[in-house]
Amino acid sequence: TMSLPSPHLVKLSAEQFQAKSFAQCTESMKKMLQTMKGKPIGSDIQHNYIISCFCSSNGKDPEKYLTALLKLNSQRSVDSEGVTEESCILLYNISLLEYNLKQYRTALSRLEPVFSSVENFSDFLAINVCFLLLDIYLVLGKQHCNVVQNASKVLAFLQSFSTLLKKTTGNAGNEKKGNKKGNNKNSSSESADPSRKGNENTPAIDAKEFKYHFHLYKAKFNLFNNVYNQATREIKCCMSVSNQSAHPMFLKSNLENLKENFDKSVKILNAIQDDKTDPTLPALYFNNIGCIHFQLKKYEAAGYYFARAIKENESIYDISAADGSKHREVRLGTFIRDRRMEILYNSGLLHLLSGKAEIAFECFQGSSLMYYKDPRLWLRIAECCVACHAKAIEEKRNSPRVSPIFVPSNMSPSSERGTTKIVLHTDPDVGISISESDAPENNVIFSGAPFGTLSLEYAEKCLRSCLYICRKILSEFPATNESESETFGLQVTKDELDTIRQAALTNLAYVSLATNNPKIAITCANNLLLSKQGDHSYSLFAHFYAAEAYCMLDAPGDALKHLPLQEFPTDLECPYFQQPYSASVRYSLLHNVVVTHILMRDFAQAQFCLAKALAACPSQLLPTAILLQAYLELQADRPEMALQLLQKGRPSPTTRVIGKHQD
Template sequence: MSSVDNERSDDAPPQPPVTDHQRELAAQAMSEFEMGQYVNCSKTMSQLADARPTDVKVILNRSVALFYQSQCKAVDEFRHNIQTVFTMARISPDLSEKSNLDDADYAVVYYNKAVILYHEKQHRAALSILEKLFKYIEPIDEALAQKVMLLLTELYLSVHQPFDAWRMILNIEKFLSGKSQSSQGDKDKNDSNNAGAQEALKAKLNLYKVRCNLMSKQMKNKKEYKALQGNSPPVVYVKAYYEYLKGNLKKAAKMLGNPPSSHLSPSTGECLAVLYHNNQALINMCLKKPNFGICQIRDALKFNEKIMRDAVPNDKARPPLQLSYVSQHYVLLYNLGVLQLHSQRPSLAFDCFVECVQVYHRNPRLWLRLAECCIMFHRENNDVDREHRHKLEVIQASVGSGFHHKLILGQGVQKDRKVSASGGVFPTLNLGFASFCLKNAFALLPVDSLDVKSPPPDEQAESGPPPTDPVLVSAEPGNPLRETEAANLRCSILAASAYVALCENEYCKALAHAVNLLRQPNLTAAQRYLGHMYKGEALVTLDRIADAIDELNPEKVTDISTSLPEANNDQEKELDGLAENRMLRKYIFLLASLVKWSPDSVTVAKGLMQYNLAVAYAMRTDYDKSLRALTESSEKVGSPIPVQMFYLKLYLDLKQGNKKAAINVINEHFGYISRS
């Protein structure tokens, strides 16, 4: 509540002088409010409002008292009263117009509105108001100014802007430093209480700093981390997250401790049971235990439903403002989808992601996950072509007998390809929708630095120095992506796009995606291998055989690891030496190792590349070279041989008129079928 006096702004309606009795009522109401006697405070403020019906401060303070009297449940009434204050004071509700804040009379009104928006999860709307209010921070009351800056810090973290939050923390520290210097001569008996409050505030600011560092993955600032004190849940969970990013998974799980109770905090609206089971699930995913993680995420969802029932026991009951929007349903559902995808359940993961994309539609990583579900549903892994069931389909049937005995070959591994009739717009598990998702994912990434032309030196001088903050890409509900992470994500999107385009017979698009992929500077060896493979396949289908043969040279395959490449130049090596970059590289390698990738050796990778080379030779009717390449390929790939090699071997033998060799292949591998 704010104090009542006879100061007014130029645009506010004139007010009569404040009498001594009215001052006594205001002091009494303030005392009752501070003691939590909200009913008595409301009655006192009503008496004061009867005496001063046009006083904006009185109307606002009575609204606050009535709101607290309702146990913070009468949100609509409080919002209406705040709007009434804006109307009476003739000021803009969103601070978009020139407002009379020179004497800071109405700063508390904007702050109260921002608090409502914050608890209603309208973080950007609240941020818009407080950023404008921050311009008038100097004349505002010190206590209110401190609350404004703390709420701004929380809002910046809520919208994943850690660098803005860090600057606001520095403003708060500067504000506190000036405040302590000005009050050195005003010491009294309450100094011990003030010192305790200051220490608590410093601890809170230090926790904010650690959260900023973790959100931006600035791991080198260990000073703030070591300064964390106490065993409060926020401190414990921040420490566990720090160890998680360092790759110390078992230590992070141990720091989380035992499962807490499913109690809902009445002040913050957080449930530790939900946070605990969610965090343990993600740790178990990184420990390659996705099925165990799924069970824990489902427990977290159950606890989330329970706290929602506790907060809103029936349809008529209205929960307090701070408990109105406490559900973590979509965050948990997103994590459940990731775990289902790691458990090779693309259909279940797809259902989770489709529901989440309605909320987190600006997350490029989520769109990629949707596409990965479609790709996995279309083709589970790279070893499916070695399965016996596909081998049984090479020879579909045999007809006739004796001299007229004939074999009917199958239609190949692509006979089950399904083309989307909807154009990929509607969410269905097919490659058409995967292509749509990949386009969205690519569009949400920042412009590729390779496509940005640097301006001339004179224009650079006019535009001033470039921004110092690193580029962050929104990836809610997770932390934002750093520039290097966005570049890695771009490579994954391009690789998936090239594969989907090949499967959809869009060979020009596949070639464009593969070329774009190969020009990226931070490709993993596996992605570079796929880029050459996809580019070669696209060139073959476009009848550019000579270019395809050069692209499919197996001798170029020297590495297929999924780890990030080492630094090439001095600047990159200097960045790579930083602690946070080393930890980030370790964390990315940990995530990359969760998925078993095939081919798992350079020899097998060369063999698969050589098979595509054999196809290219066959397309050029160079059957001898094709047969030699196929023979070497089958030796490198090993047993069981992918079914495509049988089709190509039979084709080459028949084209060369080598009927005996074709019969030997059939008798050796399919004799039980031909005899039947």
Template sequence: MDSADSPTKTQSSEDENYSLLCQAHEQFNNTEYDRCLELLQQLDTKGESSGPILRHNRAVVNFYKSGCTQHATLLQELEELATDVKAPQGMGETGGGLSLKQGASAATVARYNKAVIYYHRHMYGTALEKLAPLVARLEALEKAMSALVATLQLQLLLATNQLNRAEAFLDYLQYTLNLVDKAPSSNPDEVVPATATTAAATPSTVVAAQGSDAAVARAAGDTSGSLQLLQLLTHVLNRKPVVITEDGTPHYAALRAQQYYIMKDFQMAAKQLMRINNECTQAGTVTPQLSTCIANNMGVIHLRVRHYAIAAKFFQNALNFDKQLASNLRESTLQTMSSAHSCEILYNLGIAMLHLRRPKEAFQCLLVPVKQFHSNPRLWLRMAEACIMEHEANLAEDERQSLAGAASPPSSRTYAPQSAGVPEPTLEFAALCLRSALTLTLHHKASFHMDATQEETPEQTEHAHRSWRQLQDNNFCNPSKPVSLESLENMLAAIYAAHSFVSLRLGDHVTALDMAEHLLRGERLSDAHKLLGHMYAGEALMLMDKAAEARDHLDPTFVSSLDAFDLETRDWQLKSLDAAQNVVRYNLAVAMTLQNDYQQAKTFLATLTHSIVSIKALALRRYIDLKLGAAANAVSAGALS
């Protein structure tokens, strides 16, 4: 007896069982769940041979009867069913119970439903793992069931930013399985405008294993439109030229906005989103999910054009809408749970707050997504930047209060290494964040896939089947898009620079020098990072009583070779080559002073004219005058100032 098979019509009793199962299916579609359970109970009482199918369907019906909220109970029952009935290992229809007349086997549909539950719970890695055995034998599945599995697999690939694999998988579906048609390509002579939004693809739903001919086919019919939408979304995210024809629904309109954004037509992207909002408001179809999506994507657009305050406002609005969805996730439906995106929104808000120089708020925002995206090195770097910004703001405030006489001159700030593990915006925690960011980045760099952008030929061959599995995406910065090699090198340089700076502040001069030297050995190093590397290395060497070696890093001649544009476009104090030259000369004067080369140091100090070093240069000049025994000159200079 094959416990995974549905009833057949070979005998009179089996005809009756088949009829009861069809009635149960009809009652289920009519949301008459109590009646459906009664019919399933009759089948169970009659000793129907397909026990696993009845157990599975009862679990699904009870799940829908609860309002789709008892997903934990359903998941537990599906796991128990999987232990009792092994999934079919064969590739043919008989072993897998995969013909349309039989319906999908209980084990097959149960595995699919488990993947659906994990998908809605944002556990995408687990969902991919659960779905993998079905994807591996996708060609052996009945076409309706394979459409369900393919749709969910494509959703998971896009949700995890595996864009290249999604594109290759789509080719496999199109040319090998014929599940999707070719997407309409835009005219090469036509300029395609562009926008940014997440197209809300139809979420996958839990399905029941049925015995009627319309069993899985009806569920698969619901996914046909979703698969077409996912096909277009995949092409848009991979920057493929496609024509998006709107059908009056927000899904295709939002996809058009996504296309505008990717093509950097931000004005049209914003107009498209506002049009969606206005049309849905007039039609009375606005939902918290739609409002959250629109507000977040409007924030992304304004963040992209550096309207940081406006972006922060949109992100805050998106969080307010999202709270309506996430107020009680334990009692929420699966689809409501999948619509909650507070982690991603808080990530965006944290970035906006960093640009607005509000480090405390940025740190608190980033604390939430780091729990979910803890393997994202860029997120750890952003948290460290918030810590550094908060520390520097506190130092500046102490200095202002000291100059105003509101407080006594601050003594050297003490640090508490034992508090490094406490998630507070301190330099100690910044050092911990930077160690995590560096470890993750070096690991990802070692396994970086240079062929991530390789395109697959659209030929209908067995090689196309294998190629999508072999492709890899550099998607280690989720929820951000895959990282290019240039972005990886820039991120690594930023980590080294920040790590060196924090180590200098904490008095760890050896680590500061080591990080600065690694920075200077970096590939594709920008002129700004080159300047910082020499500055931090020189300062670390001076603090280690190696002033002679420090002077090698503080040669003013290398500054003149730097690109002024690279300095001017950075969000920092050194906005010109003149400012950079003055800072380097000041530090060189300090190194000369430490070597007792006072006359040469005074010569360099006399050339400093920029306000960024004027106060420090005056203090150093007084110190040198005192060392030279010219106390009178020092007092006179003090009176003049």
């Protein structure tokens, strides 16, 4: 049997905790434990002591207290007599710490079973569990397939409290009391339903605060599901309850941003820029302003705002001392308020589209601790590797050295890239098909930051991870009809996942060609051609890469099947780039057709295709066309014409620094 503590110390420590005198409460708890030294101590007393120490430390070293609570929970599991309110409170506190430490899935796995039985316990616990669950669902929405259904159940459960609160009076004026469960931001309640348990010793309901948070969560999930009209109504309800809070204003700005009313969105953000009530607001403000400028294609301004957002985000770790000085300190609240990962991802995307792949790579690497289960992250990291490779090849191609006949390969849809492939016999490479066994193991994909290098080998690993995650997410989609298959309430829809998959296959085909793996490139191209949905440009890339791969395998006949001249559009459009890139793509396609006919020694058809290629040839690619034309002139035994062409297209030599370290 457990020993009973001193009633006086129990009452004193409870009063001190409710008065937020946490240091004094901890001392009282220590005295209580000393009086019980050598006797069995109940888990509730141990629990309260851990929470008291945590609060008296101002949230420092949260991992230490999480470990203590987990140890206590394991002891309770051994001696468990069933699910009790005390055990649910312990699980809630553990989940709350894990949520603040951004261990979202672990917190969710603990909290969902608590919610299934929370109706049997106090409303104080029920409301806190519901609000914390909603926070986790919002964070995990991109990866958690049942977020809409589960969140709807939680909101419906909270709706019953909202209805009961309208029928009760006097609760809003009650003094708010503390709780030894931790300091969750959401207020909790005295039981609004007399039939429910926990009426006597639970904290009072603040009806106004409950209503504010309830409508705030409803507004967030309506925005999450793109239900703009209902989101507008819920935001108005929040502002009618508390017009001093900046959070509804942020939601209102996001709503206008989703409607593409960018000027109005910026105006709303500027109205709350000077709000000093929340230290996280400056970082959120600059991040959101940066996102708006990014959508307006004002990339330089967006880069400035993202840099400011990162700087402001670092300030949440600055703690002011009594003497006015500041020092850096990590507390529990700073973890959950830290938006560095989100801002880094936004910055990475901006730099990638601006042609700064090296900087983008570093940003994506930094954000991988949060987004490692998002297939888009792996696709973006791979695109950085491919962009750097293509840039190096482009620089090599622009060198003054004369190259043999080559085929410019098209660019994958991430950044402006162009490279060259020599269409000559290569040693056959043992290609492999893309199957489940090709993807890295779960612990490799989901183990956190990848810490890779800017190389094509690493790009291949990232692309396989992307494809694996896409398949895994698609397999978890519930069976539904066609009209429901568009959203599922996810930030990554089924159609978007298919687009991500096609982009990954396109990049993987490119990487396979660049690393002399034509069989893998053919497999990727065939998978792309099997896709019934998606942009037409992906099919174009598939034909392009398949033709090049077959040429590498000395199969020009198969290559020509992917390059039928009559199917080439006269005005090729590439949705990922602006002109004159479309002209470069069309020329590259025609160029490959010419080389393929040359390999088959069909010089007449090659000359015919070359005439069409010259009509679409951009000025920067003219030397490659001249080389082909000169080759055909030599094959036709017209060396004088070939000489004239080569003299006409002779490149100017560049200045080179010659030093002792240079070969």
